[in-house]
Amino acid sequence: MHHAVLTPCRAALALGMVCSLAYGQPLYSPRGLALGAYAPVGGDIREFLANPASLPGMRDWDAEIVTSLPRTGGGFVFDGVALGKRLLDRHALALQYSPGAEMDFVLPSVVKIRGLDIAADRKITYTEPFAVAYAVSLSPGFSAGIAGRVRTALVSDPQLQIVDTTIVTVPNEARRTSWFLDVGLRWRPVSDLEFSLVGRGIPFIPGTHLPDESGIYERPDQASVEAGLHFPVLPSLHMAVAAGTLGTGAAGAEWRPYPALALRASAYVDKDQSPSLMAVAGGAGWSVGPLDLDISFLHFTNQGNRGRSIAASDLSGSAISTVGLNTFAADRLSCGLRFSFGNVHEQMIRIVEVAMQGEVYPATSQTFAYRPLGKVRVRNVGSSPVEAKAAFFIDRLMDGPTESAATVLRPGEEADIPLLAVFNDNLRHVASVSVREGNVTVSAAPLGEEEDRSQTRVVVRGRNDWDGDAESLRYFVRPGDPDVLRTTRDILLQKRDSLAAGGLELFSKAKALFNAFAGKLVYVNDPKLSADYVQYPDETLRLRGGDCDDMTVCFASLLASIGIATAFVDVVPPGAPHDAHIYLIFDTGLDPRFASNIAQNSKRYVVRKNHEGRESVWIPVETTLTMKGFEEAWRAGANEYYDDVEVHLGMARRWVKLVDVE
Amino acid sequence: MKSYARVLGAIILAVFLAAATVCAQGVSIQSIQGDVSIRHGVTEQWTTVARGDVLKPDDTMKTGPRGSVVLLAATQPQRRITLPANVMVDVADIRDLTPEELMLKLTMEKVRGSSYRPTDDPAAPNAAVVHGANREQAPALAENDPVSGVQEWNGVRVLFDNGFYSTCALKGMELFRLYPDTHGSFDRRFIVARSLELARLRGEALDEYTSIQELAGLTPDQRSLLAQHINQVRGPSK
Incomplete structure (x- = not known):
């Protein structure tokens, strides 16, 4: 057999047949194309090869299918499909199959043998059909990922041979299949600010190189590093920029006029291209439930030889080091559909810390329905805004968790949510100080699922404990207590014939009440040497004694039970808090113009507004001297008040405080 | 320790x-x-x-x-x-009070009685109507002794004449409450306003002078005097 080989002369032109310009990551998804600098943005399956570290942002299962319409014609091309899965909360895996990631070049043979239909065109095909990636979230703001990509280069150069006087074509193919790695990091140090660092094209399994005669078509094994930044300009407008060591870069913006609608624009630069502003892109995204629909259009500023014949000598693998954005790529319209599904719950809110603002005093427990007893700091660790609620619960002391109002948090944002508590009556039976476990849970609207929980220690004081604040002492006053009501009614019934009527009625009743206890109550210190133990009025009546705050609370309760307004005079001398003292003034309801009917000496009374906003005559009484009768308690109280308030200006200097008891 | x-x-x-x-x-x-x-x-x-x-x-x-x-x-x-x-x-x-002390005293006078509604529980319901609270008629009581009132007002004059303007103003205001009829007296109102002015509380003095202008039966001389002091307290116009 005789073999002869004909070496065809190659045409001076190469015909670029670009089926898809998605070849060569990282610009595959329409969202990524429209945003340009996608590496620091990410957060789901879309464009995950731009930065594999973005994969932990997936909810559970995530899939995307992409098609594109190149300007070279030929209709829509199926670019590929990607599938990702979150594993064990912090890990994520993704696969990509991209048959459309292919770029073909055909160099026609000029050898034509008349009458024979023999083709000997040379064809160079670049593909990147598979990719796999893994990522792990190392902390709430930091993740790392690695991706492996398969890249092939196939050179088909059929040979013409004469076999026994017959000219035939003999297949002659050279293929290089190689694996490259991309390694990415993503860091969010503060809310809304994200950094990315990606090492691209690191040779992993280089594969067999093409033969020398085809070596010109090999793409270079050139690794690079790209850094990116993503930041908000306005709450609804975010920007991203990225730049790489190969002299390429991009900047893009995403504006969300509505939560479901995103408008995007970007620009690409390459220092080796002319002009350097190589391409611009725009696009839009629409989100509804688990679906995201993205479209984008990529336009190159220099159309040059894109999508048409080029000189064969211009075709070189080194010219397409970044295949998606190279000299031969054509404008294209891309369309992608992302679908998120699965049952794994994505944590959206995380508790950062819980801080209690003091102790729980049973007497003032009702105020915690409106006034926070602590706060929980929460963080939105999800990718979308949420309404966070906190609930607080102490077993046995509360009938159920008390919820706070909702607080809106943007992704990455932290906020303090106040902790409120509605206690049940069990709290009033806590005899002494104890430490309880407080359960804090946070949930996100609208689902209301529990997102995170934490336990904290709560110091619950005994029922008689007082925090020393005169404002809190009000809550020990119990005008509706049965013992108090019975006592006042009994006394007034006995004294009914001696009570004054009309304008002096309240003064007369108060006087009668005080005198009824003269000699029956005794001043005694607290059971321990502590100023923070207060008896409820029924206890003082039953025990027939107490210290100044016990007596004050008791008489405030007695007077309030017959409709007489009272106020505490809280005296904390400067520099001597241990000498703090508290006594009472009560409202006679008498107009000041008639004050002389009570006393000729104006130092014996105080003119101040009552709860109706009307000025009336108030009487100071030193409740610890009640056992000596009303006159003595009044004289001492008036003396103290005049001395503290008028002579020493204690009220103006803020060491005397009047606290009205409602 | x-x-x-x-x-x-x-x-x-x-x-x-x-x-x-x-x-x-x-x-x-x-x-x-x-x-x-x-x-x-x-x-x-x-x-x-x-x-x-x-x-x-x-x-x-x-x-x-x-x-x-x-x-x-x-x-x-x-x-x-x-x-x-x-x-x-x-x-x-x-005694002499500093303008700050006088200001604090006056402020305390104003805020007296305004502490009834606690600020820490705004959502707590409060009863606005109390039934049967004022069923008694106004008493037939004697008003404060006017002779004492005259003596005390004379005392206010002494305080003023001796330069104790702060305590003069405070005492005058207290006497207006105990002897409401004296609130219509130009001389007494003026002495309080002038005390505030001399105690360097220009805003309070201006309020008081302005309020005195609303008294009925003021003579032209009294009006002129008030206008003069109002301009004086306001200072030169720019």
């Missing part, structure tokens, strides 16, 4: 209180003539005094229709105060 802290605290308190009362404690009787009496603290009894007696801050001094007394106040500089006939003065008022 704790006892040291208590002693230190007591010393601080004593120094503080002493500083606050130095003026009032330093009032003594230099000369006396006719019917002069004194009332200690919150007692109701008036007792006689003698030359050289040192008055306490919570004392009240009164002169009769033919009495007079000269007091020596250990202020800086020392001041001699003459109480003519028919005057009642609280010794605690014979």
Whole structure:
């Protein structure tokens, strides 16, 4: 057999047949194309090869299918499909199959043998059909990922041979299949600010190189590093920029006029291209439930030889080091559909810390329905805004968790949510100080699922404990207590014939009440040497004694039970808090113009507004001297008040405080 | 250690209180003539005094229709105060207050009675209507003794004439409450307004002058005087 080989002369032109310009990551998804600098943005399956570290942002299962319409014609091309899965909360895996990631070049043979239909065109095909990636979230703001990509280069150069006087074509193919790695990091140090660092094209399994005669078509094994930044300009407008060591870069913006609608624009630069502003892109995204629909259009500023014949000598693998954005790529319209599904719950809110603002005093427990007893700091660790609620619960002391109002948090944002508590009556039976476990849970609207929980220690004081604040002492006053009501009614019934009527009625009743206890109550210190133990009025009546705050609370309760307004005079001398003292003034309801009917000496009374906003005559009484009768308690109280308030200006200097008891 | 802290605290308190009362404690009787009496603290009894007696801050001094007394106040500089006939003065008022102290006192007067609604529980419901609270009719009681009122107003005049403008203004305001009829008196309203002006509380003085303009029956001279002081308090227009 005789073999002869004909070496065809190659045409001076190469015909670029670009089926898809998605070849060569990282610009595959329409969202990524429209945003340009996608590496620091990410957060789901879309464009995950731009930065594999973005994969932990997936909810559970995530899939995307992409098609594109190149300007070279030929209709829509199926670019590929990607599938990702979150594993064990912090890990994520993704696969990509991209048959459309292919770029073909055909160099026609000029050898034509008349009458024979023999083709000997040379064809160079670049593909990147598979990719796999893994990522792990190392902390709430930091993740790392690695991706492996398969890249092939196939050179088909059929040979013409004469076999026994017959000219035939003999297949002659050279293929290089190689694996490259991309390694990415993503860091969010503060809310809304994200950094990315990606090492691209690191040779992993280089594969067999093409033969020398085809070596010109090999793409270079050139690794690079790209850094990116993503930041908000306005709450609804975010920007991203990225730049790489190969002299390429991009900047893009995403504006969300509505939560479901995103408008995007970007620009690409390459220092080796002319002009350097190589391409611009725009696009839009629409989100509804688990679906995201993205479209984008990529336009190159220099159309040059894109999508048409080029000189064969211009075709070189080194010219397409970044295949998606190279000299031969054509404008294209891309369309992608992302679908998120699965049952794994994505944590959206995380508790950062819980801080209690003091102790729980049973007497003032009702105020915690409106006034926070602590706060929980929460963080939105999800990718979308949420309404966070906190609930607080102490077993046995509360009938159920008390919820706070909702607080809106943007992704990455932290906020303090106040902790409120509605206690049940069990709290009033806590005899002494104890430490309880407080359960804090946070949930996100609208689902209301529990997102995170934490336990904290709560110091619950005994029922008689007082925090020393005169404002809190009000809550020990119990005008509706049965013992108090019975006592006042009994006394007034006995004294009914001696009570004054009309304008002096309240003064007369108060006087009668005080005198009824003269000699029956005794001043005694607290059971321990502590100023923070207060008896409820029924206890003082039953025990027939107490210290100044016990007596004050008791008489405030007695007077309030017959409709007489009272106020505490809280005296904390400067520099001597241990000498703090508290006594009472009560409202006679008498107009000041008639004050002389009570006393000729104006130092014996105080003119101040009552709860109706009307000025009336108030009487100071030193409740610890009640056992000596009303006159003595009044004289001492008036003396103290005049001395503290008028002579020493204690009220103006803020060491005397009047606290009205409602 | 704790006892040291208590002693230190007591010393601080004593120094503080002493500083606050130095003026009032330093009032003594230099000369006396006719019917002069004194009332200690919150007692109701008036007792006689003698030359050289040192008055306490919570004392009240009164002169009769033919009495007079000269007091020596250990202020800086020392001041001699003459109480003519028919005057009642609280010794605690014979002192100088700083404009800040006067401002705080006036502020406290305004906020009295405004602490009823707690600010920590705005959502808590509050009853706005109380049934049966005022079923009693207004009493047939005697109003405060106008003679005492005149004596106290004369005392206010003495405070003013001796430069105790702060206490003069405060006492005048208290007397308006106890003797509401005097609130219509131009002279008494003017002395309070002028005291506020001289105590350097220009805003309060301006309010008071402006309020006096609304009194009925003012003479042209009185209106002119008010306008003059209002312009004076406002300062030169720019």
